Amino acid sequence: MVVLALQCLFCEAIKTISSQQLYKMKTFAIQNTKDTRSGFGEGLHELGKKNERVVALCADLIGSLKMDAFIKDYPNRFFQMGIAEANMISVAAGLTIGGHIPFTGTFANFSTGRVYDQIRQSVAYSNKNVKICASHAGLTLGEDGATHQILEDIGLMKMLPNMVVINPCDFNQTKAATIAIAGYEGPVYLRFGRPAVPNFTPVDQHFEIGKAIMLNEGADVSIFATGHLVWKAIEAGHILAEKGINAEIINIHTIKPLDAAAILASIAKTGCAVTAEEHQMNGGLGDSICQLLATNNPTPLEMVAVNDSFGESGTPDQLMEKYGLTATAIVEKAMKVIARKK
Amino acid sequence: MTNIAELQSISSQMRRDVLRMVHAVKSGHPGGSIGCADFFAALYFEVMKHRVSFDMNAAEEDVFFLSNGHISPIFYSALARSGYFEVSELCTFRKLNSRLQGHPATAEHLPGIRMASGSLGQGISVAAGAALAKKLNGDKHIVYALMGDGEIQEGQNWEAFMFAAHQKIDNLIVTIDFNGQQIDGSTEKVMGIGADIEDKMKAFGWTVLHMDGHNFESILATMADAKNLCGQGKPIFIMMKTEMGYPVDFMMGSHKWHGVSPNDAELANALSQLPETLGDY
Numbered sequence: 001m002v003v004l005a006l007q008c009l010f011c012e013a014i015k016t017i018s019s020q021q022l023y024k025m026k027t028f029a030i031q032n033t034k035d036t037r038s039g040f041g042e043g044l045h046e047l048g049k050k051n052e053r054v055v056a057l058c059a060d061l062i063g064s065l066k067m068d069a070f071i072k073d074y075p076n077r078f079f080q081m082g083i084a085e086a087n088m089i090s091v092a093a094g095l096t097i098g099g100h101i102p103f104t105g106t107f108a109n110f111s112t113g114r115v116y117d118q119i120r121q122s123v124a125y126s127n128k129n130v131k132i133c134a135s136h137a138g139l140t141l142g143e144d145g146a147t148h149q150i151l152e153d154i155g156l157m158k159m160l161p162n163m164v165v166i167n168p169c170d171f172n173q174t175k176a177a178t179i180a181i182a183g184y185e186g187p188v189y190l191r192f193g194r195p196a197v198p199n200f201t202p203v204d205q206h207f208e209i210g211k212a213i214m215l216n217e218g219a220d221v222s223i224f225a226t227g228h229l230v231w232k233a234i235e236a237g238h239i240l241a242e243k244g245i246n247a248e249i250i251n252i253h254t255i256k257p258l259d260a261a262a263i264l265a266s267i268a269k270t271g272c273a274v275t276a277e278e279h280q281m282n283g284g285l286g287d288s289i290c291q292l293l294a295t296n297n298p299t300p301l302e303m304v305a306v307n308d309s310f311g312e313s314g315t316p317d318q319l320m321e322k323y324g325l326t327a328t329a330i331v332e333k334a335m336k337v338i339a340r341k342k
Numbered sequence: 343m344t345n346i347a348e349l350q351s352i353s354s355q356m357r358r359d360v361l362r363m364v365h366a367v368k369s370g371h372p373g374g375s376i377g378c379a380d381f382f383a384a385l386y387f388e389v390m391k392h393r394v395s396f397d398m399n400a401a402e403e404d405v406f407f408l409s410n411g412h413i414s415p416i417f418y419s420a421l422a423r424s425g426y427f428e429v430s431e432l433c434t435f436r437k438l439n440s441r442l443q444g445h446p447a448t449a450e451h452l453p454g455i456r457m458a459s460g461s462l463g464q465g466i467s468v469a470a471g472a473a474l475a476k477k478l479n480g481d482k483h484i485v486y487a488l489m490g491d492g493e494i495q496e497g498q499n500w501e502a503f504m505f506a507a508h509q510k511i512d513n514l515i516v517t518i519d520f521n522g523q524q525i526d527g528s529t530e531k532v533m534g535i536g537a538d539i540e541d542k543m544k545a546f547g548w549t550v551l552h553m554d555g556h557n558f559e560s561i562l563a564t565m566a567d568a569k570n571l572c573g574q575g576k577p578i579f580i581m582m583k584t585e586m587g588y589p590v591d592f593m594m595g596s597h598k599w600h601g602v603s604p605n606d607a608e609l610a611n612a613l614s615q616l617p618e619t620l621g622d623y
Binding site: 055076077079081082084086087089090091092093094095096097098099100102117118120121122125126127128 | 398399400401405407447448449456457458459460461463464465467468469470471472473474475476478479481497498501502504505508509
């Protein structure tokens with residue numbers, strides 16, 4: 001039911017595109033709708049074969065994290081940690097001493113806020129090669145409600161020195177990111193989600209940490225989106241094109257290190273920005289881009305993000321609608337920010 | 343084999359190092375540090391099979407983790423005196439740009455330190471992870487860890503105890519420094535950790551041994567027993583009785599010397615009770 005509802009929501013914007021659009025927005029074929037956590041599961045499974053140093057740990061959420069295939073084929077390299085996340089993070093740090101590459105798996109809330117000090121001391125400060133893989137991030141966890149819907153995790157993680165923060169947008173990209181981070185030496189926070197969302201990026205793509213991806217070149221406004229909001233940014237781009245607005249759309253899958261060059265180059269063309277993310281305004285992608293622009297090229301900017309609020313129970317699409325994380329919201333912010341620059 | 347007289351000589355010098363380091367910067371944790379001096383002397387000069395040519399991955403050697411990172415002075419002294427770095431570097435302890443941070447850190451790349459510690463309760467998990475890594479690698483060496491007794495109040499320890507027993511991590515020897523003191527007073531007063539720690543640990547599936555942390559015969563014999571018990575399906579927990587501040591007369595008997603530095607007169611008094619055996623740094 002959730003999947004169907006989401007599909008309906010995602011298709012809504014596309015249906016509204018008229019034949020009169022002034023700008024040709026690049027189109028992206030939806031290969032299927034899949035959850036990004038399954039991309040992680042496939043990526044991890046592939047890593048099991050590719051890299052014997054990769055080991056996996058899970059705090060009693062194997063099914064939710066889609067780790068079953070890895071466990072089936074590489075049982076000796078998997079450790080069930082029970083409901084003991086603090087121990088899991090520190091054990092992972094210990095496993096690096098011996099050359100292993102531990103991938104920890106639990107919900108984003110329990111991957112960050114619950115274990116912040118363990119990550120801070122034993123992973124980030126000690127600069128250990130631990131990959132913290134976090135599912136069910138943001139509002140789209142849905143019905144479980146605010147206790148489980150962390151919207152602060154990007155901020156928590158990006159504040160830690162040495163930590164890389166990645167939030168891919170779809171199944172294919174999450175799989176590619178999972179494989180890529182094993183080749184990077186150092187702490188990584190990989191954030192993904194629960195619901196099935198449009199899968200539109202290339203199969204077996206090469207994922208480059210810290211390299212923003214240009215989705216649509218434009219001249220009127222830069223839309224910087226991450227995670228589930230990337231597809232909504234594409235939908236927004238179509239709506240804006242219909243209104244005669246040529247939006248540049250960039251997928252910022254890596255929040256830290258931020259691709260400053262790509263962002264500044266885009267702003268030099270458009271002169272204004274909208275950021276979009278399934279996260280608090282405080283501490284998220286928008287916050288990072290504000291800092292970059294304020295210190296390099298002060299620019300009108302609007303944010304699509306949760307405004308200093310916890311989430312609540314509901315279906316994923318109901319929550320995204322209620323908290324304003326929609327294509328429509330991106331369009332409104334784009335119109336507003338374009339007006340501000342004039 | 344280092345004989346006991348030599349170990350006594352080393353630990354006396356290490357205690358002098360600790361007190362001089364803490365006195366020099368008027369900060370640090372001398373009480374627990376000198377209380378564990380005999381343990382560190384035995385560990386680094388007799389018990390562990392380790393290389394001073396530092397390898398972060400500790401392949402094919404024993405490895406040690408200090409969970410109660412605040413007793414860093416004795417850790418640094420043990421590392422320097424056993425050859426990981428020059429003894430003269432001890433004078434940089436807690437000073438700006440030093441590799442000898444207030445609590446152990448890897449960021450400054452001090453040989454012998456493999457994990458930051460100081461925020462308590464994490465070291466046993468780390469040690470369990472490192473022990474698991476050795477098992478995965480087919481490395482038969484042992485992982486040692488030291489924790490404080492007040493530190494056992496941190497809940498993560500109990501997660502680690504459960505985990506290590508469940509995974510049958512039997513190449514792990516954890517020693518707890520039972521000096522009965524923590525910052526705010528005696529451990530029993532602050533948060534009764536109980537006289538039944540042995541029962542608790544046994545119930546958690548660990549093998550429990552006892553030793554006198556101020557008696558080298560006891561330390562060496564217990565450590566030998568612990569090594570022999572490795573490979574039998576259970577992690578090993580050693581309850582080490584020590585006295586905070588031992589053997590400096592005015593530093594023993596309370597928690598007062600947990601985290602204060604001696605003044606000039608107190609340092610002179612303490613050093614007069616600790617023979618200089620290997621030369622001060």
